[in-house]
Amino acid sequence: MLSRRQKIIIIAVFALLVVLYTGAAATGGGSGQGNAGGHQGGIVGWLGGVFGQPPAVAKADLSAPCLSQDTLTVKGSCTVTVKKSTQDTRRLKLHAQAAVTVTSRAPQGTDIVTADVDADKDVSVTVDDKGGDIVITCPGDSCVVTLP
């Protein structure tokens, strides 16, 4: 049989575990839904600092009828094709001199994502190892997008 001391220790340990579990479960109620557009601190922010941003797409992996040097002269719309790669994720940074709409497949999936970019703003398009097409559309007749 267990001694009185052993019984007290066992009951205390179980009670402590239950209290810890209840506390851990209760933390979930206060942390909310979150906002992906906001600044992320804490453990996730630290991980972001450790792993960093995806590498840039190599210029050699890009092809487009409207591409000349580092400039995309878009008349109506232009499709930039990014070749396949061994890297899981890559990033193509674009600088829009006039307002444009950028459409691309979401990396690691099949969903099509569209982003409106204001004039004189940058946008980073993330592509996965499969590469794919990035469609740039001008609201007007023509516009210029550069690869900074």
Place this chain on the structure above:
Amino acid sequence: MERLKTPFFFVSVAAMILVVLLETGSRFLLAGHDVGAQLAGQAQSLGVAVPAGAQSPPGLGIGYLALVDVIALFTLALMGSGLVLPQRLQGRVQAIATLIFAILLILGALVLLFIAIAKLILMVTLFFAFPFGTIAYLIIWGFFPRGTTTILLSLLMFLKLVFAVFLLLAQPRFVQNKGLVLLTLTSLVCNIVATFLQGIVPVILVSITDALAAILFAIVAIIWAIVLLIGSIPGIVRALQTTAEAAGKRPMQLLNPVPALRRLVSRSLKRA
């Protein structure tokens, strides 16, 4: 010495079997809930448009808890083997089974550890690649079913407490087995860690902390598997010595194992 109360022992085993089954099958309970409305809200804040069709991810953490709890189940199975195996075979069978189990667990946990690390890196790099990467992260992992996992983790915690209490009722001397006590505490603490890591961040980031929990559980399982592996070595050596001794005897002695067993028992008694 008190005898093992088998009904209590079987309740304990049943609770641990349920724990492992729930953990390994958790992905079917968690994945596939429609989260299109939440995704649309987040997409709007990112300034992008996406088709309204996303589902909740299965998560990694609860599934990886099985790596730790399967050790407790295996330990129970070893204890249970004492009820069916003849005493002369127990030591050898337990040592060999432990060795094989530990090796398989180390290999399996290592593979799963690398998968979890790769997923974590992918999640974090996508999340911080604003806005196309972020929205891709949200579509795949952004809406972790925290409510369902909290219920599941509470059920697991309850079953683990049932396992521990009924094991004590089956044989109070189990509390003197430090390895078993530590293993039970590890399992309970891992449950608390999973709950805590899923609760400290907003819902859209839970998949990341859940992957962290999965990495932690895989490491804990590897450490325990190494402990089991080392623990099985003396048993294996003893089994080999016994076999070698038996092989060195005359054929008649090999056919009649009684003298060898008598020697083994007297040696064990001397050691005790």
